[in-house]
Amino acid sequence: MGPIYLDHNASAPLAPEVLEAMRPHWLASGNPESRHSFGRQPRRAYEQARETIAGILNADPSEVIFTSGGTESNNLALFGLADRAQHGEARHLVTSPIEHPAVSEPIQQLEARGIAVDRVEVGADGRVEVGAMADRLRPTTTLATLILAQNETGVIQDVARLADRAAASGVPVHTDAVQAVGRIPVDFRGLGVATLAASAHKFHGPVGVGVLLVRSGVSLLPRVFGGGQQAGRRAGTPAVALAVGMAEALRLWQGDAERRLARWIVLRDRLESLLVAGLGRDQVVRTGPEGARDRLPQTLHVGFPGLDGDALLMQLDLAGVAASLGSACASGSSQASPALQAMRVPDDRLRSSVRFSLGATTTDDEIDEAARRVIDAIRRIRPPTPSE
Structure with missing residues (x-):
């Protein structure tokens, strides 16, 4: 793929x-x-x-x-x-x-x-x-x-x-x-x-x-x-x-809205579940409320505690996964996200949070493969623990 x-x-x-x-x-x-x-x-x-x-x-x-x-x-x-x-x-x-x-x-x-x-x-x-x-x-x-x-x-x-x-x-x-x-x-x-x-x-x-x-x-x-x-x-x-x-x-959105909404929620939550299964819940921290419909159906924002977000984004790009650390309009800034700061996100997630956002053409296979690539990329760059 x-x-x-x-x-x-x-x-x-x-x-x-x-x-x-x-x-x-x-x-x-x-x-x-x-x-x-x-x-x-x-x-x-x-x-x-x-x-x-x-x-x-x-x-x-x-x-x-x-x-x-x-x-x-x-x-x-x-x-x-x-x-x-x-x-x-x-x-x-x-x-x-x-x-x-x-x-x-x-x-x-x-x-x-x-x-x-x-x-x-x-x-x-x-x-x-x-x-x-x-x-x-x-x-x-x-x-x-x-x-x-x-x-x-x-x-x-x-x-x-x-x-x-x-x-x-x-x-x-x-x-x-x-x-x-x-x-x-x-x-x-x-x-x-x-x-x-x-x-x-x-x-x-x-x-x-x-x-x-x-x-x-x-x-x-x-x-x-x-x-x-x-x-x-x-x-x-x-x-x-x-x-x-x-x-x-x-008009295309309106004609397909019900199906897109339902499908996006399934794909978004599947991506999160796969990341958690591969890395552990303590290493994949979702941003936002618990309710599935309190967030955009096609947006998953997660933090990977202890990682460097820029290094992770580079590894994802090399692995062929396009994601974002936040707003594209502020991507050139070295400043931490004002929105995450306002939410009082802990320092270990403030600069390691990634936004994955889906579209009308995103497929099941892409989600499964993206999860695999993200997990591999994180395992390559995660600092070893003292016991390792």
């Missing part, structure tokens, strides 16, 4: 059906903003993609803003919501310490501008106490933000409860749902949030396109200027092929 790709949380390979859906739009002429026949056809495809995405995520098509991906969607939401306050007015923001860099770094920028930021504590199981977040809301709070499914650990957060509590104070809630959409059912209306970010390449769609859902009636200042596209909320010529690809990838 060749290389085994278990890093779908970083990026999932493009589905062949998505490529075929996009192909005619790469080759077509016409700007969808043009008012002639060459523009009307791509415009219809673009709006159909918007309707498809809105229908699956339980939003209105008018609430869908196409962006270049999850990073832009998160930035548009955070700056667009925070900057609504009048210049000079005291402003405040509530967030968690387990956000993706696409959220935490914009928040640092807002903090540098003088916005007060409260970061609540997170439990050792990776779950944020949303009651504590709600208790931090003030009359000057302009927004609260909480990731829907944590990108490293896969732990699912109770965003709907936070949104419900925040609504009583009139505070909009943003959620980064980049790792959740296309992995678990996501109901924009049901969550009650003001804004929600998603990105196509996480669920076998194309790189370079995402959406920000903005609830009707929510005021959002634009970040990109130079045209009146998308009701003036995000200027730029529509990328029709990318929008079509995202809609097709999400």
